[in-house]
Amino acid sequence: EMVSSYYSKLSLGEKTVLTISGSGDQVLNAYFFEAKKVISLDLNKHSFFITDLKFIAVKILSYTEFLKFFGTKHNNADFNYELYKKIRSGINKDTITFFDSMYKENSYSRNKIARLEKYFRQRGNLSLKTANMINIYLKNEKNYLMLRNSIKNKKLTFIQSDIVGVSKKIQFSKKKFDLINISNVINYLSASVKSNDPEKYIINLLTDLGKNLNKNGEIIFYAYSLTSYADRINKSVPPSSRKSFRSEEHTSELQSH
Numbered sequence: 114e115m116v117s118s119y120y121s122k123l124s125l126g127e128k129t130v131l132t133i134s135g136s137g138d139q140v141l142n143a144y145f146f147e148a149k150k151v152i153s154l155d156l157n158k159h160s161f162f163i164t165d166l167k168f169i170a171v172k173i174l175s176y177t178e179f180l181k182f183f184g185t186k187h188n189n190a191d192f193n194y195e196l197y198k199k200i201r202s203g204i205n206k207d208t209i210t211f212f213d214s215m216y217k218e219n220s221y222s223r224n225k226i227a228r229l230e231k232y233f234r235q236r237g238n239l240s241l242k243t244a245n246m247i248n249i250y251l252k253n254e255k256n257y258l259m260l261r262n263s264i265k266n267k268k269l270t271f272i273q274s275d276i277v278g279v280s281k282k283i284q285f286s287k288k289k290f291d292l293i294n295i296s297n298v299i300n301y302l303s304a305s306v307k308s309n310d311p312e313k314y315i316i317n318l319l320t321d322l323g324k325n326l327n328k329n330g331e332i333i334f335y336a337y338s339l340t341s342y343a344d345r346i347n348k349s350v351p352p353s354s355r356k357s358f359r360s361e362e363h364t365s366e367l368q369s370h
Contacts, residue, residue, distance in 0.1 A: 114296065116142045117249035119333065128291035131283070131325070134271065137164030138248050139294060141171065144267065145250045145260045151267075152288070156275045159232060162208045168269045169203040171261050176254040185244050190227040205269075276302065280321055289327045295334045299353040311352040 116138050125146040132139040134153035137160075143151045153164055170179055174196060182197070184190035194216060201209060215232070219225040227233070245251040250260040274282050276298050299315060308314040319332060326332070336353035352358050 114138075114335075115247055117145075117247065119335075120146045121249070123292060123331075123333075125292065129289070129327070130292045130294065131288075131290045132292075132294040133296040133298060134160040134164045135296060136160075137167040139296065140164055140269070141167060141250055141260060141264075142248060143294075144263045145256070147263065148292075150270075152270045152272060152290075154272045154274060154276075154279055156273065158207075158273055159211075161205075161271045161273065162211045164271070165205050165208045165269055166200060166212065168264065170200045171250075171257070171264060173200055173203060176257040179257065180244070180251065183244070184227075188227075190223075190233075192223045192226045194221045194223070276322070277318065280325060283325045288325070289330070290325055291327050291330050293322060293326065293330070293332045295322075295332065297335055297337070299334045300336045300351050306352065312355070312358050315352055315358070 114135070120142050123146070125143055125148040127147065127149045130143045130148045130151045131154055132143060132151060134140060134155040137153075140151050140153050153161070155161065167183065170182065174182065178196055178199075181191050182193055182200075197212065197216065201212075204212075215226060215229070219229070245253070250256050272279060272282055276295055299319075302315070302318075306314050323330075323332060334353070336351065336358075339350065339354050339356065342350040342354060347355060347357075
């Protein structure tokens with residue numbers, strides 16, 4: 114996911130953002146592009162742990178140390194325990210419990226930890242996209258320090274929820290956003306929708322989520338290209354990847370809300 118590419122086109126300066134946490138890069142790139150406040154969202158609590166670890170690592174580790182610890186490619190993370198101990202003082206107590214246990218269970222071996230299929234997706238088979246191509250804050254040391262300065266007085270805020278139930282949690286806290294980034298969640302959700310009209314279901318979900326936007330706010334997401342499902346009939350293709358989902362009718366319907 115080329116996070117920096119789409120954030121660079123969205124004029125995030127002084128805006129409030131709700132974003133899927135993922136690996137934490139959605140949060141960090143948003144702050145690099147001068148978002149005022151970023152709240153992270155994910156159903157998976159592990160997403161918070163890695164986001165918390167990265168967030169504090171930027172504040173504590175040097176640029177070189179950060180790249181050593183998290184890796185410069187998909188499959189060369191180091192997770193050096195001495196560097197972890199430097200970060201540990203700043204992270205959430207639940208994050209400490211999680212990573213302390215992980216290190217202990219794996220004999221403090223960085224090679225074992227980096228290859229834990231249970232917790233980390235192994236993506237060495239992907240076409241080479243280095244970390245600094247995907248994340249502008251890792252492009253060079255100057256950018257890294259710019260991000261550090263941007264988040265020096267910021268705290269990580271996390272909402273554990275799926276996309277279907279998050280509106281109630283947001284509305285309870287009376288928060289409004291200029292941008293809601295739900296990454297590729299719609300694509301995953303699309304595949305599991307039990308509805309006679311799944312496209313309408315997704316439209317209704319996005320409309321409901323849109324109630325949490327400020328005036329002129331936007332929701333962004335991406336769906337996999339229809340070519341990824343070239344061997345399937347239309348009904349087995351996730352609704353968000355269908356041509357009909359991107360029809361003028363649906364576009365008008367969403368814009369009207």
